[in-house]
Amino acid sequence: MTESALEDRSRRVQRFVVFAYGCEPDKGSEPGAGWIWSRMIARIGETWVITRENNRPSIERHLPSVPERENLRFVYVDLPPRARFWKRGRRGARLYYVLWQAAALARARELEREISFDAAWHLTWANAWIGSMAALLRKPFVFGPVGGGVSPPWRLAPTLGIRGVVYEIARAFARAGARYANPLARISWRKAHLILVQNPETRAWLPRRYREKAILFPNAFIEHAPPLRNRSVARPPYTAFFAGRLIPLKGLALALRTLALLPDWRLVISGDGPDENRLKRLAMRWGVGDKVDFVGWLPRSGVSSWMLRADVFLFPSLHDEGPFAVAEAMAHGLPVVCLDRGGPPVLGGNAVTPKSAARTAAALADAMSRSVGTEVGPYPPMSSRADDLVRVLDAAFPTWQLSAEEPSELPSPVTDQANGAR
Secondary structure, X not given: OOHHHHHHHHHOOOEEEEEEOOOOOOOOHHHHHHHHXXXXXXXXXXXEEEEEHHXXXXXXXXXXXXXXXXXXXXXXXXXXXXXXXXXXXXXXHHHHHHHHHHHHHHHHHHHHXXXXXXXXXXXXXXXXXXXXXXXXXXXXXXXXXXXXXXXXXXXHHHHHHHHHXXXXXXXXXXXXXXXXXXXXXXXXXXXXXXXXXXXXXXXXXXXXXXXXXXEEOOOOOEOOOOOOOOHHHOOOOEEEXXXXXXXXXXXXXXXXXXXXXXOOEEEEEEOOOOOHHHHHHHHHHOOOHHHEEEEEOOOHXXXXXXXXXXXXXXXXXXXXXXXXXXXXHHHOOOOEEXXXXXXXXXXXXXXXXXXXXXXXXXXXXXXXXXXXXXXXXXXXXXXXXXXXXHHHHHHHOOOOOOOOOOOOOOOOOOXXXXXXXX
16 A cells, blocks of 8 residues: 555544444433444444434434434344344343344444444443354454453352342353353454453453553443532431442341431432342341332432432442442532442442441441542543543554544435335
8 A cells, every 4th residue: 555545544534333222311220331332433433333222212302412413323122023023121121132142243243334443442332252153254353342341259159148249150150161162252362453352350250461552441331420519518317329230249237227327327229120129128127227219219409419419429349340429419519339340440439348247337338427528529521531532542542533622514415215224
């Protein structure tokens, strides 16, 4: 290639095809990550996002108002109804996800015949041990940010209850089996030019030969800076707040045990899930039933309201990869108390080393007391994280000459009524 051709190549805006099974505006967790990261990638280059059909209404409602809209194209793919009748909520979700990836791969190959992509990128679901069919596109491949490498502190297993312990044992076997016997995961690790990981445990979990191309880059960050809480109003009784699914791994049984050590505190729990009844029984057993408020699932505005009023965000999850709730709390200036496990300490949480249940509860209680009135932040906005991402990509792909400037104009949208391309 001549020098002038190389120069033209370096100046051309890059084109990405992105797999984002979960992708919805104004959501947390995987859907929120898919949406925010798609926007962030579109600040770097022209971006075609392949996602599910059920995400279309929310995306099309929000897309006209985002500044990256000229660089974003969404392509909607789903399996036919006869191939997904057995999927109900979370039941069968992982199998459906793998089958959906096959449909997404086929659609990406169709797009590739019209559009010369520079790279394929897998965003969501962000799981290192399932793998991604985007790696089969014969393009430079970016995998992540992915998690999946965090294991629970087994000394705290008694806090999980019988169902929680059974689940964690099954998950441990699934992760171990996938690490050694899942061909799609191994292909993804091998073909990836860059693996973004959400926490150090996931990097350490990867086979040693792939760790050199794994970079720590959490997927949880905030799209818009929320209002900051007023630290000057902290007086007893203090309020600890939790938001998330009510499942054993979130560590709320440990939170209740911690609350029993804090006479001047109450705990507000937002969320729903199968562990709710057990938690209510444990609250009575620990003598804190009158100090715990189960307020149910709240919209983001409701969660934000509690984050502005609370004194501490208590998040004692036994293994969370990169929780958006922690990032939101930090962005509100709310101090976070968590276990030294997975993503929460990476995001800035005040981490406690997990030991026995009694010693861990005592350490959490101490950390909560010390966190009252402390200053948090400022939390980096999306524009700052986009600049960080450019630096990471520049190191992995030095010929791209990237920047995170305002998005450039795209050519006319690719249209495909049957598959929902924009």
